[in-house]
Amino acid sequence: MKKSIWVLLLVILSLGLLTACTDRATPPKEESNDSQKDQEKSEQPMVIENGEEVMRVHYIDVGQGDSTLLEVEGFSILIDAGNWKSTEVIDYLKQQEIKNIDIVVGTHPDADHIGQLAQVIGEFDVGEVWMSGNSSSSATFTNALQAIEASDTEYVEPRTGDVFDVGSLQIEVLHPSEITGSPNEESVSLKMTYGDVGFIFTGDAGVKEEQEMIDTDIDLNAEILHLGHHGSNTSTSLAFLKAVTPEIAIYSAGAENSYGHPHAEVIAAVENTGAEVYGTDVNGTIVVETDGKSYNVNTQQEGVPTEGQNRCIDINIASSAELQEISGIGETYAKSIIDKRPFENIEQLVDIKGIGQGTLDDILEQGLACIGG
Incomplete structure (x- = not known):
C-alpha cells in the first residue's frame, strides 16, 4: 500500500x-x-x-x-x-x-x-x-x-x-x-x-x-x-x-x-x-x-533472430558487478554511478567524484561502457 x-x-x-x-x-x-x-x-x-x-x-x-x-x-x-x-x-x-x-x-x-x-x-x-x-x-x-x-x-x-x-x-x-x-x-x-x-x-x-x-x-x-x-x-x-x-x-x-x-x-x-x-x-x-x-x-514483420553486436555495458542499467568490468571502476565508483544515473553520455562520468579525465580516457579507449544499446 x-x-x-x-x-x-x-x-x-x-x-x-x-x-x-x-x-x-x-x-x-x-x-x-x-x-x-x-x-x-x-x-x-x-x-x-x-x-x-x-x-x-x-x-x-x-x-x-x-x-x-x-x-x-x-x-x-x-x-x-x-x-x-x-x-x-x-x-x-x-x-x-x-x-x-x-x-x-x-x-x-x-x-x-x-x-x-x-x-x-x-x-x-x-x-x-x-x-x-x-x-x-x-x-x-x-x-x-x-x-x-x-x-x-x-x-x-x-x-x-x-x-x-x-x-x-x-x-x-x-x-x-x-x-x-x-x-x-x-x-x-x-x-x-x-x-x-x-x-x-x-x-x-x-x-x-x-x-x-x-x-x-x-x-x-x-x-x-x-x-x-x-x-x-x-x-x-x-x-x-x-x-x-x-x-x-x-x-x-x-x-x-x-x-x-x-x-x-x-x-x-x-x-x-x-x-x-x-x-x-x-x-x-x-x-x-x-x-x-x-x-x-x-x-509485424518477418525475421530470423540473430545474435546482437559486440557487448557493451550500459552505465544507466548495469549492475554493480557489471560496472566494475569497466576500466578504472571499482565498487565505490560503481555505487556512485548507480546513485547518480541516468547519464546522457559517457563523458558525464567525470561528474563522479574521483573520476577524472585520465580515467574517462581509459574508459573511452576500452570501449566497453555505453549509453543505450
Whole structure:
C-alpha cells in the first residue's frame, strides 16, 4: 500500500537523491497453433469457433527495453514500461485506445523496464502498480514512486505463491519470495494462465532465480515463454526450459543492439527444444491471441533472430558487478554511478567524484561502457 511507497522514498532520501511508435501499418504475419508441439503454420488467421473471449498479449517493440500489454475480458495489464528515453509504450497504448490499466507490473527498477512508468500513471487511469520492493536511486525510479504517491493508484508487492484472478485470467507469482537488495535477480516473475494456455514472464531474473522457481511446487509448464533478460545467457537455463517446455519463446531487444542480445547459445538451446523463437528486434511488435484453447502468433514483420553486436555495458542499467568490468571502476565508483544515473553520455562520468579525465580516457579507449544499446 502507500505506506510502502513512503518507505522507498525515505530510502532514496537517505541517499540524497530525491530530485525531482511502433508503426502498425505493416500487415502482420500469423501463425496458428493448437497448443501441441506439432505446429501447423498458416497465412490465414485462426478461426475461433467456440465463442470464447479472446485474450491478446502484445509484446511491444520498445527497442532495447521491455513492455508487454495483456487485454482480456475488458481488463488491461501492462508488464514493464519500456525505456526512459522513449515514448513507444505511451504511443502504443494510445494506438490501442487503452483508457484504463488495471495492473501495471514493474518487474524491477531498471530504467529500460520502468522507463515510462511515471508517464503511464500520468496518462492513464491505473488501478494498481506491482513492484518487488527493491529500490533504486535513479531519477527514473524516484519519478515513478512520486507518480504513484500523487495518484489514486494502489501499490502492491507480490510474493511467491500469491494467486490473483483477473476475470478468467489466473496470475501466479513465481518470484521473489523475499527481497535482499538484488533488483534484477529479484524481478517480479509471473505465470499467466488463460484456459489451457500459459504465459511466463521473469523480467531480468537469472538462472539461480529460475532454479528457485523450479524448486517451488508451482507448475511452470507454459506454452509461451518470455525469455529473461532480453535473451541474455544470464537467464534461460536448460533446467528452466525443461520445466517450462515452451512451444513459443519471445524476447524483447533492440535492433542491432550492442549487448549481444539475444545470445546465440540461448537461441540454440530454445530451438533445440523444438520451440519457435520470435524477437521484437527482427519481428517488431508481436501479438499472441488465444481463446484459452488455441493461439495465434502475429508478427509485424518477418525475421530470423540473430545474435546482437559486440557487448557493451550500459552505465544507466548495469549492475554493480557489471560496472566494475569497466576500466578504472571499482565498487565505490560503481555505487556512485548507480546513485547518480541516468547519464546522457559517457563523458558525464567525470561528474563522479574521483573520476577524472585520465580515467574517462581509459574508459573511452576500452570501449566497453555505453549509453543505450
